[in-house]
Amino acid sequence: MALQEVCGFNKFSYLYSEWNISASASVYLEDTFFSFHNRKNTDFGGFFTGSNGSPLELYVPVAEYLKESPLQFGQASPNVTPQPTAKPEYCSLPSLPFPAGIPLSASSSIPLPFQLSHGTTTLAFQFQGGVIAAADTRSSCSGLVACPSSQKILPIHSHLVGTTSGTSADCFLWKRILARELRLYQLRHHRRLSTGGAAKLLSHMLHPFKGTELCVAATLCGWDQNLCGPRLFYVCSDGTRLQGELFSVGSGSPYAYSILDRDICWEMSVDEAVALAREAVYRATHRDAYSGNNVDLYHITAGGWKRREREELKEEYYREKEREREKVAERRRKMEKADGSKCVK
């Protein structure tokens, strides 16, 4: 159909099957724009036809144009001959639909005329009362503040929250994909996937895009019912997946680490933890040019996540200035009193 061709839509044969009589074996039917075109790769046809049998069916959105870069015509392109990856059968994830030889570095031949949003401070840590996740809200784009009130902590489900750092479009979308996959897992297996499992899922979904300009650095903060405890994982698009008790990500992370490392301890109360997280983000926004504006804070406990009111940091700066002024005035008064008493003597 002409309309579908225009939109790259002809893989969505499930819903529009009456229009696509000659539809080929396009199996993954959940997503519209993510098209996995395997008309040409007939050797993979048998691999994919079959409905949702295996439990961990990852739908990796690898679009068609990644197989043929449109700009290879007539120009001296950089060496993008890809190494054929291992056949999917040898892959540990049995249903990873990833054909060999995708030129994922096609993007390096096209210099983009614009910058994407980057730069942030996010942090997350565990303590006896759960997990705290905090982030600033500035999203910058090559020197301009693209958005002073973006949301960098995205809830994925009732007991899992993810902080995002890197390109905001990538983070937003991959969180959506992760939320969808977790929901499907929950429906199929009648239990929620653990935070570690979610981290592994995200890491494996990002793996095909390693080496491309995709940039996602997320910390997944959650509470696992079965493992009875808070969990914190750091997942990065270059393949890192770490479990830990304290993570800070972004351009302002060194400043945040310095505040956190000094005062963090497991036995903190909730108020102390919240104050600490807020202070860390505040100091980082003070020193880092790419972080600023407001602080978002989420607290995850056994009952789910709770969102604290977004706080404007401008007020805090004024309060800080006021406090400094008070301190100086106090000191001056003390000195005058000491001088005064000396004089009397």
Added chain:
Amino acid sequence: MLSSDSYSENGKMRDYHYTGPVEHRFSPYSFNGGTVLAVAGEDFAIVASDTRLSEGYSIHSRDSPKCYKLTDTTVIGSSGFHGDCLTLTKIIDARLKMYKHSNNKSMTSGAIAAMLSTILYGRRFFPYYVYNIIGGLDEEGKGAVYSFDPVGSYQRDTYKAGGSASSMLQPLLDNQIGFKNMENVQHVPLTQEKAVQLVKDVFISAAERDVYTGDALKICIITKEGIREETVPLRKD
């Protein structure tokens, strides 16, 4: 289409001076200028754009508006590379038709915004060089503005400026509509007349200082009665 290294990263042209032999490569992107702006009110939304189409030092057209009507309650403004703007609006129109045919109702503004985000991200590794802003009425009849970056990250705002003069207009809007950086000011809600006047003033200022903005201003005012259009002349030099 000129080569990419004559443009710096925000789309404006670099200074022209000789730096030695440079290898020029074909770039599929080009910057055609233009500014778009959208403001959301209590029961209305305004989308405005200038009508100049330029490339490098030349003006291709003085009558090329950048607002496109999508449904009776939604207008999109797209600036950046004109080729991608045209294709993107064609794809959105096609998807709107498909939705209408299969669901028997028009898409709401929020749904169009979510759909556009996925369309843009579908081309993550060869993006549409378009800065989009959608303005319209949501299901409750309140004004809504959704602003996008070229790869699909979006959020709902009250006002947003995009395009070549966006860095000049956005602070002015922050101050006048968002009452930012002002002390002891009463926050009055924005009326439609004041909003239209503000948009005109703001574009006149932009045309003074940005070379890619000018010629004429097209304003689309979206209310529950429909979409009304106004054209205001701007500087032509």
